[in-house]
Amino acid sequence: MSTHLGAEIIKAEGITKRFGELIAVDKVDYLLHENEVAGIIGSNGAGKTTFFNLITGYYPPDEGTICYRGEDITHTTPQERVALGMMRTFQLTSTFDNLSVIDNLVLSFFRAHRKSSLFHLFTNTCKRHRKDEKIASILETFELQDVAAREVKHLSLGEKRRLEIAMAILAEPKILLLDEPLAGLAESEIKSVLDVLRRRIGRQTILIVEHKISQVEDFLQRLTVMHDGRIIADGGYEECLKDPEVRRSYWQIDVSGEGGAGGCA
Numbered sequence: 001m002s003t004h005l006g007a008e009i010i011k012a013e014g015i016t017k018r019f020g021e022l023i024a025v026d027k028v029d030y031l032l033h034e035n036e037v038a039g040i041i042g043s044n045g046a047g048k049t050t051f052f053n054l055i056t057g058y059y060p061p062d063e064g065t066i067c068y069r070g071e072d073i074t075h076t077t078p079q080e081r082v083a084l085g086m087m088r089t090f091q092l093t094s095t096f097d098n099l100s101v102i103d104n105l106v107l108s109f110f111r112a113h114r115k116s117s118l119f120h121l122f123t124n125t126c127k128r129h130r131k132d133e134k135i136a137s138i139l140e141t142f143e144l145q146d147v148a149a150r151e152v153k154h155l156s157l158g159e160k161r162r163l164e165i166a167m168a169i170l171a172e173p174k175i176l177l178l179d180e181p182l183a184g185l186a187e188s189e190i191k192s193v194l195d196v197l198r199r200r201i202g203r204q205t206i207l208i209v210e211h212k213i214s215q216v217e218d219f220l221q222r223l224t225v226m227h228d229g230r231i232i233a234d235g236g237y238e239e240c241l242k243d244p245e246v247r248r249s250y251w252q253i254d255v256s257g258e259g260g261a262g263g264c265a
Ligand SMILES: Nc1ncnc2c1ncn2[C@@H]1O[C@H](COP(=O)(O)OP(=O)(O)OP(=O)(O)O)[C@@H](O)[C@H]1O
Pocket: 019, 022, 024, 042, 043, 044, 045, 046, 047, 048, 049, 050, 051, 091
């Protein structure tokens, strides 16, 4: 775990989200620091995506507050949070599938910088900015040069996922929030997405929800484990996975009789 934590960037206190009777996120406190690379794991339905939706403004919390760099953003819209520098990718990819890779990148760059309306972009800007240096360099970084002109609907899932992360990074976010970026990818595609993420470490706050934890183990500085809407452990990777409640709830290992204290929450 990093000993040089940056300033607080996200602070969630007591956030709760209910869907009818179900409490999807239950009084969660969470702190994220600048340039931290943090992961969240938890079984299906643990509340990870709902937590992301609360942090990024897609759901208002029923209770609790969320601060961004000390400013209360609990009631701001997703767009306002993007403008502050919070950029997310979705569990399922979210691109313009009938447009080319390069036009998706141009749109993402200019939308995030609020330089043009979407209509104006479609009609004028895309064409002019296809040769933009920033776009060219991101195509290279994400190894998308060969498919730059291809319509997104013809990409492989791995190419599409790389494009989605490239689109998020082009907006120069302060925080990159990734919801299962490796879901559905083949081994070779996982490697290229991870290579891209690895290059951001130290320059970017990253919060990543991922089931394939062994894949992200080497670059996570911190791990949080959710279960039934609550955080049951939060700390270093190894200590979290050894935590008795994590062993019981997440790994479903019978820990009765093992005794011992521990826990990193
Ligand atoms: N829009 C919704 N309406 C009703 N219930 C929902 C809604 N979104 C999520 N839930 C429920 O809230 C709980 C948490 O769901 P969530 O999607 O946050 O879990 P998750 O940890 O992301 O799971 P997964 O690993 O499967 O992606 C689940 O029981 C889910 O069925």
